[in-house]
Amino acid sequence: WTHASSLRSGESIFSSLAGNAALPPEGAGLQMTSKYGSGMGVLWDGYSGVHSADLVPELMAFGGAKQERLNKEIGDVRARIYRSHLNGTIFPNNS
Structure with a gap:
């Protein structure tokens, strides 16, 4: 997929996912x-702010605390967007 090269070269904890050929599970x-x-x-629910294994505990704690505040402020449904991975593409060359 389109992010394979950046996942491999960036030494991300997600580098093993680069080039996968399977679709995500239904409803993901x-x-x-x-x-x-x-x-x-x-x-x-794919919190995407963490790509460095060294930062996972600290960033997940930060994201979890922010998530709790958002649940109270804007509701669970809208707050779910915060902890999800979003992507966008404007054809032909902007993603």
């Missing part, structure tokens, strides 16, 4: 593309 998220090639996607 959604991907939409317009007939002109632009699109967006979401991977629910």
Whole structure:
């Protein structure tokens, strides 16, 4: 997929996922593309702020505390977006 090279070269904890050929499990998220090639996607509950194994505990604690505040302030449904991985593409060359 499109992020394979950055995952491999960036020494991310997700580098083993680079180049996967399987789709995510049903209900894991959604991907939409317009007939002109632009699109967006979401991977629910895939907190994407952590790519360095050294920072995982600290960033997950920060994200968890922020998530609790957001649940109270804007509700569980809207707050779920905060802890999800979002992506967007504007065809032909902007993602």
